[in-house]
Amino acid sequence: MKYLFLVFLLSFSLLQSNVFAKPTAVVLYPAGATVSEQAIIPKGTSSATLLLPYVAIPESLKLTLLQAPEQKISGIELTSVLPDASDFKELEALISRLEREIREIDDQIQSRTLALDYWKNQQDLPVKTLADAREMGSIIRDESITLLQESTLLRQQKTELQRQLDEAHKQLQQKTGDNQRNWQVKVRLSQSTTADLELSYSYRIRRAGWQSSYSLNASPGQKKIHWSWTAKITQQTGIDWTGVNLTIATAEPIFTLTPPQIRIWNIHEQQILRARNAMKTLSMAMPQEMAMDVASEMAAPPMPERVAGQLFDSYDLGQVNIASGQESRIKIREGFWNADFTYLARPLLSEQVFLQANLDLSDNFLPLPTGTASIQVDGVHVGQRNFSLYEKKDVSISFGSDPGIAVDVKTDHVAGEKGLLARKETYSWNWEVSFANHKSFAIDLKVEDSYPHSGHEKIELKELFTPPLPVREKDQLVWTLTIPPQGEQQINYGYQVTYPEDMPVSLGR
Secondary structure (H helix, E strand, C coil): CCCCEEECCCCCCCCCCCCCCEEEEEEEECCEEEEEEEEEECCCCCEEEEEECCCEEEEEEEEEEECCCCCCEEEEEEEEECCCHHHCHHHHHHHHHHHHHHHHHHHHHHHHHHHHHHHHHHHHCCCCCHHHHHHHHHHHHHHHHHHHHHHHHHHHHHHHHHHHHHHHHHHHHHHHCHHHCEEEEEEEECCCCCCCEEEEEEEEECCEEEEEEEEEEEECCCCEEEEEEEEEEEECCCCCEEEEEEEEECCCCCCCCCCCCCCCCCCCCCCHHHHHHHHHHHHHHHHHHHHHHHHHHCCCCCCCEEECCCCCCEEEEEEEEECCCCEEEEEEEEEEEECEEEEEECCCCCCCEEEEEEECCCCCCCCEEEEEEEEEECCEEEEEEEEEECCCCCEEEEEEECCCEEEEEEEEEEECCCCCCCCEEEEEEEEEEEEEECCCCCEEEEEEEECCCCCCCCCEEEECCCCCCCEEECCEEEEEEEECCCCEEEEEEEEEEEEECCCCCCCCC
């Protein structure tokens, strides 16, 4: 790996030697990573120079001298330096070669264009006989087709070479841009080494991270959900990670060097106007401060080993290769959840029926951080949504609408006659809702509708219900139905409202 190496500078006053770092591990967080390295400091040296990549956060550097209690680190000097030209000489050579090949293809395309023009001009030449005309036409056709096919193939080759050239320019810009300066860290030892000394160090980097990606496949007939959790890893450091031991962490570590300052507590009289302005200023500043606080705190078997922590979990993914600028996917976990499936219908709002899974994960709970989930039913992709899992009991997951259950709603609204003596108005609603289960297994269907409220004591409300009767839960009516395979069921309900003739009333529906 080229992104980090350790060399000792030649000096007239200090004995030094070249030291090459050995990358050992990377801990990847949702936004950033910690890179660990080891190097051997040869006998007889008293200072060393670390070269950190431009994506490094130099303040996060931690150094440890292993098995050398007599040695101390006496000082550290940090300098911003230009990248080593040798790191992008290969890229410059690649760019030159690609540009040359593109020019050669342009020349070949141009030559075929000239040849096509030549054969087009042959059509204007005089011919003596019909046979000569046919023969010339056949030659022109065959030559033209060949030239057109060759031109098409050359243009395809040029497109691919241009893509490679654009990518090479992009990588060169990443390595040589103004913000790509590396960090040179000079480490001074308290004394010259008397034997080879092992140095271990780590540092945080930017432009790297990972996101959770899930697949949730519901099988209502089997009362199971097959789930898989994949780490979607990206790193834009400009350097490939080769053979590193990779660990992913489900949250960001707390990285703060100094404790917060204690502010003076003043209690004093304050004008109302000033208080309002202060509250306005505080309300405007609060989201940013809160965001800063949150930001600071925040495959093949066997599956990666989980290490549970107080603030976040980590998973050891073993040795991996991750190329810069590419996305890698590594499976973390997969399995099955037992689930009770119910279907939810709100027929007066929509004739769609929604599949819901209810889970109790007390026995096999695994916290899952927020990520994007592919939602499937019996292997068919039905949508995509954000997903996370932090609760063990009463977990509910929606799997979208299911066309296998049909809903038919018939509505009858009637305005009643005015009462001659009481001078009252009446209005009634009646609904007949039918459900058809086209599936090969029985379903549990939950039907919901809002319950009307009378906003005045003179507005009288009467229920017009027939079995099966609903259960009233707060502001809702709930029917719980079981519909057999290829079966049907129907509910009938309604209301009658009576109110004074001279009272303006909003019926709400």
